[in-house]
Amino acid sequence: MPNTGAPESVDAAAGRAAPRPALVVSVLSSVGLVAALCMTLVVPIVPQLPQLLSTTSATASWVITATLLAGAVATPIAGRLGDMIGKRRVLLATLGLLVVGSVLCAVTSELVPVLVGRALQGVAVSAVPLGISLMRDTLPPERLGSGIALMSATLGIGGGLGLPLAAVIVEIADWHALFWVAGALGLAGLALVAVIIPESTTRSGGRFDTGGAVGLSIGLIGLLLAVSKGAEWGWTSAATLGSAGVAVVALVGWALYELRVRDPLVDLRLNVRRAVLLPNLISIPVGVAMFTGMVVFPQLLSAPVASGHGLGLSLLVAGLTLAPNGLVMMAMSPVTARISTIWGPRTSLQIGLVIIAGAYGAGTMLLSAAWQVSLVIAVIGAGVALAYGALPALIMRAVPTTRTAAANGLNTLMRSIGTSTASAVAAVVLSASTVPVEGTLVPSLAALRTTLIIAAGCAVLALLVSLAVPSLPDPARHVESFGDAPSDDAPEVPAAPALVRGRVLHDHGAPATGARVTLVGHDGRQLAVIPVDPDGGFAADPGAERPVLLIAGLAGARPAAVHVVPGQDTLDRPLVLATPGELMRES
Incomplete structure (x- = not known):
């Protein structure tokens, strides 16, 4: 399947009333x-x-x-x-x-x-x-x-x-x-x-x-065959032990592949x-x-x-x-x-x-x-x-x-x-x-x-x-509550922060440990700077400033940026920071 690049946004239901x-x-x-x-x-x-x-x-x-x-x-x-x-x-x-x-x-x-x-x-x-x-x-x-x-x-x-x-x-x-x-x-x-x-x-x-699908399929078939057929084949039989062994090898290899x-x-x-x-x-x-x-x-x-x-x-x-x-x-x-x-x-x-x-x-x-x-x-x-x-x-x-x-x-x-x-x-x-x-x-x-x-x-x-x-x-x-005007008779309750979650990765797929995410308002004003977690994840609170621009940066790498629109609570794709070697290849 070809790479579609940015996430698609398709409204298949356009032109008809939403179902109850x-x-x-x-x-x-x-x-x-x-x-x-x-x-x-x-x-x-x-x-x-x-x-x-x-x-x-x-x-x-x-x-x-x-x-x-x-x-x-x-x-x-x-x-x-x-x-x-x-x-x-x-x-x-x-x-x-x-x-x-x-x-x-x-x-x-x-x-x-x-x-x-x-x-x-x-x-x-x-x-x-x-x-x-x-x-x-x-x-x-x-x-x-x-x-x-x-x-x-x-x-x-x-x-x-x-x-x-x-x-x-x-x-x-x-x-x-x-x-x-x-x-x-x-x-x-x-x-x-x-x-x-x-x-x-x-x-x-x-x-x-495709590679991940094949690896996971082999691992799951081996695992479930060993579990579901073990009593019939014998738990110490070659068929059961072989299925379990294939499952272990396939799932370990699959996990290493998925991380890359x-x-x-x-x-x-x-x-x-x-x-x-x-x-x-x-x-x-x-x-x-x-x-x-x-x-x-x-x-x-x-x-x-x-x-x-x-x-x-x-x-x-x-x-x-x-x-x-x-x-x-x-x-x-x-x-x-x-x-x-x-x-x-x-x-x-x-x-x-x-x-x-x-x-x-x-x-x-x-x-x-x-x-x-x-x-x-x-x-x-x-x-x-x-x-x-x-x-x-x-x-x-x-x-x-x-x-x-x-x-x-x-x-x-x-x-x-x-x-x-x-x-x-x-x-x-x-x-x-x-x-x-x-x-x-x-x-x-x-x-x-x-x-x-x-x-x-x-x-x-x-x-x-x-x-x-x-x-x-x-x-x-949190997403639904953003921008809703409270009614006159509604009790005042402190609103939970409308967090935007995402991940920052290097171009080879590893978490961009040490990176920071900067939030910039629609008027160009810097709102906050958030450190990225060791696994590459972050949670930013743009408050009422939406839309905002999120900029991920790390010393020695090209920054990446994305706009966050009203109602968006997670980024569709990771922010990917290009390394110097990648920059040289692009130039």
Whole structure:
């Protein structure tokens, strides 16, 4: 892709009225729900897949793995492309791939086409981070919190509602109907996005980092293969250890490469900041805690009564028993936004983690009746909604507006790694202790309780890490408040500084340590001089003097300057200082 130089500013919605915020939230959340639903769509037919596809059980398991791998690889790539060329445009492309993949699976019973179709469906999980970023660019500040909370929770809601919905479809129709329904929902979502959602005007420009995309893809595929297939291949087998080794080498090489490239796929210098790194790390144990219940409780509900602890429910009844999980997540979204507004997203995250840990702890004792399991999974859903809704809000307070899709894509990837880890851990624990019942082996009650305790421990671990997450102000509010005249009856509140954030780099990509940024007003008056942080970042307060000129300078290098316009809270691109050697080459 050619270098576009300065960031683009495109108003795709020019000439038409802006959609109502409630409509934007409804459309984007519905699209996220469909994408998440596709991840668990085939779970009810997993035992029948070898027969349906005329293959072995080990090969049929790739129907799940293909979706997981495609989603993991596509999410950060789609996020970066969304920041570069338009989030709505990339969202439409991912939904188009979902529809194509669904139709491909619906018209065949052959293994290879089904695997390709499931991989295309997996790409659509990128709709969640893209939708969150579109909300930030489209919604007014007062609606942003509840919209993000609902959009983020769709990753859990889709899993919670997908199981009973898929079970109902399989009960009344052929298994191909699962994919026809998914394709129809995807097509409806694509049409609604095309008609209702405006394109974001925030673009980062730059070149697409092909080398970074390839390196990250190899590393993620190796990592997720080792995690998701380790129990099947054997944790000490050559295949598992080889996949893990490839992942380590590829990810280390990828990280070194990303630190040197001008327009990286993932800005590692930005993502190692504490305000971004810690929420991403927390997302992994939160993903484990979210998905563990969806793995453990179905096995308890469907286990034969003769086992002494199983409830012997049919697939459909078991799915309906777990449905409150998704329903509660949906209902809790406005509560999450309210808590985040009053006390901040970090508090919402911590409350959610306490609820998750408590629910799993209580769940070790409440396993003797379906209503008890339904109650426990509902409370877990409330905690997950609070935690999931807070994570993207924390990250978007710490990243530039031109990097929101990529940052949310990385966060979604961390959650996916968590859910994959949950499946792997549950498989190890549940298979380590089984009891023979009617000629089959089912997990023992002790194994089920151990898995729930591990999930509670993950929530506690995430809670401890969350104590170190910095509490940053909401930049969206600062931007919106600039230039607004207070009403006569409005209480006087001290206005938060409308900070402008950015980075200063050398032309070889390293942070310009020691540089200073000078703010110059529209009348030529010097307003302030700000030192640059060791990582190249800075935060300047132009006050009411907008537009202003930012000039970055360092002894021995050519200065760089950029104009800051009203409403701009982050610089679209770094300020790059040319070294003497570069100056000589240019001359």
